[in-house]
Amino acid sequence: MFPTVSASGLTLRYGGTPALDDVSLRLEEGVTGLLGPNGAGKTTLLRVLATAVPADRGVFTVLGHDPGTAAGRQNLRRELGYLPQTPGFHPDFTAFAFVDYVAILKEMTDRSARHREVSRVLQAVGLSDVRGKRIKRLSGGMRQRVALAAALVGDPGFLVLDEPTVGLDPQQRMRFRELVAEAGEGRTVLLSTHQTEDVAMLCRRVIVMSSGRIRFDGTPAELTARAAGRVWSSAERDPGARAGWRTGLGSFRNVGDPPEGAELLEPTLEDGYLFTLDGEPVREAAA
Amino acid sequence: MRAHENHDRPDARDTGWHVDDEDLRAYVQGELTAPRLWSVDTHLVACDGCRRALAEVSDPVALDMGWARLDAELDAPRPGRVESLLLWIGVADHTARLLAATPVLRRAWLVAVSAVLLLTVAASSSLRDAASPTLFLALAPLLPLAGVAVSYGPALDPTYEMTVVSPVHGFRLLMIRTVAVLVLALGVNGLATLALPGYGLRALAWLLPALALTATGLALTPRLGPVLAPALVGGAWVGTLAVARATTDEATLLPFTPAGQVITAAVAVLAAVLLYHVRDRFDLTARARFGAADGVL
Numbered sequence: 001m002f003p004t005v006s007a008s009g010l011t012l013r014y015g016g017t018p019a020l021d022d023v024s025l026r027l028e029e030g031v032t033g034l035l036g037p038n039g040a041g042k043t044t045l046l047r048v049l050a051t052a053v054p055a056d057r058g059v060f061t062v063l064g065h066d067p068g069t070a071a072g073r074q075n076l077r078r079e080l081g082y083l084p085q086t087p088g089f090h091p092d093f094t095a096f097a098f099v100d101y102v103a104i105l106k107e108m109t110d111r112s113a114r115h116r117e118v119s120r121v122l123q124a125v126g127l128s129d130v131r132g133k134r135i136k137r138l139s140g141g142m143r144q145r146v147a148l149a150a151a152l153v154g155d156p157g158f159l160v161l162d163e164p165t166v167g168l169d170p171q172q173r174m175r176f177r178e179l180v181a182e183a184g185e186g187r188t189v190l191l192s193t194h195q196t197e198d199v200a201m202l203c204r205r206v207i208v209m210s211s212g213r214i215r216f217d218g219t220p221a222e223l224t225a226r227a228a229g230r231v232w233s234s235a236e237r238d239p240g241a242r243a244g245w246r247t248g249l250g251s252f253r254n255v256g257d258p259p260e261g262a263e264l265l266e267p268t269l270e271d272g273y274l275f276t277l278d279g280e281p282v283r284e285a286a287a
Numbered sequence: 288m289r290a291h292e293n294h295d296r297p298d299a300r301d302t303g304w305h306v307d308d309e310d311l312r313a314y315v316q317g318e319l320t321a322p323r324l325w326s327v328d329t330h331l332v333a334c335d336g337c338r339r340a341l342a343e344v345s346d347p348v349a350l351d352m353g354w355a356r357l358d359a360e361l362d363a364p365r366p367g368r369v370e371s372l373l374l375w376i377g378v379a380d381h382t383a384r385l386l387a388a389t390p391v392l393r394r395a396w397l398v399a400v401s402a403v404l405l406l407t408v409a410a411s412s413s414l415r416d417a418a419s420p421t422l423f424l425a426l427a428p429l430l431p432l433a434g435v436a437v438s439y440g441p442a443l444d445p446t447y448e449m450t451v452v453s454p455v456h457g458f459r460l461l462m463i464r465t466v467a468v469l470v471l472a473l474g475v476n477g478l479a480t481l482a483l484p485g486y487g488l489r490a491l492a493w494l495l496p497a498l499a500l501t502a503t504g505l506a507l508t509p510r511l512g513p514v515l516a517p518a519l520v521g522g523a524w525v526g527t528l529a530v531a532r533a534t535t536d537e538a539t540l541l542p543f544t545p546a547g548q549v550i551t552a553a554v555a556v557l558a559a560v561l562l563y564h565v566r567d568r569f570d571l572t573a574r575a576r577f578g579a580a581d582g583v584l
Contacts, residue, residue, distance in 0.1 A: 052451055052452050074456070077454040082448075082449060087446075088448065090387075090445065097366070101385070101388055104381045104385060105450060105453035105454075105460075106454060106455075109379075111380050112324065
């Protein structure tokens with residue numbers, strides 16, 4: 001399959017801090033999850049791919065467009081939908097006016113065609129009924145859906161979503177996941193998240209980042225399988241475990257190298273993620 | 288369009304006119320342009336007769352498109368006051384929406400600017416024996432500089448990150464907002480100038496410095512950032528005036544003399560040339576905006 005995004009050797013430092021360290025990846029159609037702890041470089045990678053900030057080194061293309069040239073950057077941006085980590089709004093705008101504003105930024109100057117498109121995306125995210133409400137009067141979940149509608153306007157081929165489910169309650173999160181799953185049909189979506197459930201439910205592929213580098217690149221099942229035979233239960237916190245936490249039943253769930261005779265548990269995606277964070281890179285991403 | 292003469296299109300909510308067949312055909316084919324398009328949209332909502340006539344002149348596919356367009360127009364809420372005003376004076380609807388999102392056009396900022404200017408004019412007027420309204424002339428150029436600074440950039444534009452990755456050229460957006468802010472700020476300054484009739488043309492000596500400061504602040508923004516650049520330019524202006532005051536006993540400071548105005552005009556032109564030269568750099572985000580200190584790597 002022809003890759004939507006092809007990146008090689010992306011490196012970016014903020015002062016002395018490496019935010020991206022020689023990152024290479026290829027993205028194809030469907031939803032790809034980007035997991036990692038705070039400071040892993042997820043947001044920086046998304047900002048570079050969205051052309052919000054330039055990398056110090058490395059090259060990438062999106063749908064064949066090279067952002068290294070002014071024309072390539074503009075063509076790339078025409079194919080881009082971007083939902084930043086903390087999307088800003090003009091709070092006095094209505095939901096319709098805000099999405100309309102973003103549509104104008106996407107060069108849709110024909111009023112009728114633009115309004116049809118704005119109505120379409122507001123309907124797609126289930127906000128038709130509140131289209132005339134000011135954004136400052138909408139709930140957090142609704143605002144997030146307004147931001148998603150703004151990212152979807154113009155039917156972009158590459159959708160970049162930076163932690164879109166943060167701050168949403170469980171019901172809103174489920175609704176949002178449905179929307180992202182629908183958005184992933186027929187286009188490439190890169191979804192940064194802290195939530196392994198987001199990845200488990202949405203993504204056909206997952207990338208794990210840590211300290212600006214890619215630590216894992218594969219399917220969610222492969223990430224889960226990394227922790228096979230590495231998860232065990234104990235009554236007390238096991239000091240030899242790479243990670244351990246108390247479960248709702250009061251016992252501890254540990255990830256790492258189990259002691260002899262330990263009660264092994266079936267691994268989850270979260271176990272595979274935690275195991276990978278503390279381990280060596282499994283394989284570098286495809287160049 | 289024509290007056291209400293077509294009696295075969297009666298309607299309970301008589302609007303006084305009907306859409307003629309030619310316009311209806313253009314409407315269904317998507318060829319009708321604003322503002323006539325808007326009038327037809329509005330009229331079709333109210334006039335049953337014209338809706339039936341629309342069906343008669345349309346092929347089914349084109350008719351569906353026409354209804355879809357009408358639905359979209361009905362979905363669109365009414366624009367706000369600023370936007371309505373801009374539309375009323377003839378600004379294109381997409382430009383009006385871009386301007387309505389400009390922070391500086393907000394009422395609070397305009398009120399604050401007007402208050403500062405009123406105080407300045409009052410202070411200058413109280414010095415009835417002064418040969419030059421120096422305080423007013425010193426302050427007036429800073430207002431458009433500050434206005435442009437707060438109209439664009441990550442610190443005050445909540446949608447900056449979404450804006451910078453949009454295909455609309457950043458420099459074009461900057462110029463649209465700059466022109467709007469200049470019109471507004473220069474208009475306020477101009478009104479304040481009218482309150483100082485005793486000084487004649489000397490009260491207009493703020494205009495060229497205002498253009499020079501604004502253009503210089505913008506030209507330095509890609510290198511210094513949208514906060515530091517105007518701050519430094521404003522500081523340099525105040526410093527220049529302080530030096531001029533310290534080195535002369537004349538009532539009119541050098542920047543407001545004919546020679547000073549020529550120099551200021553030259554600075555404005557040079558800054559404009561430099562600004563054009565660096566226009567592509569407004570398409571990229573300042574790195575400092577997303578530094579490690581944000582904790583959002």
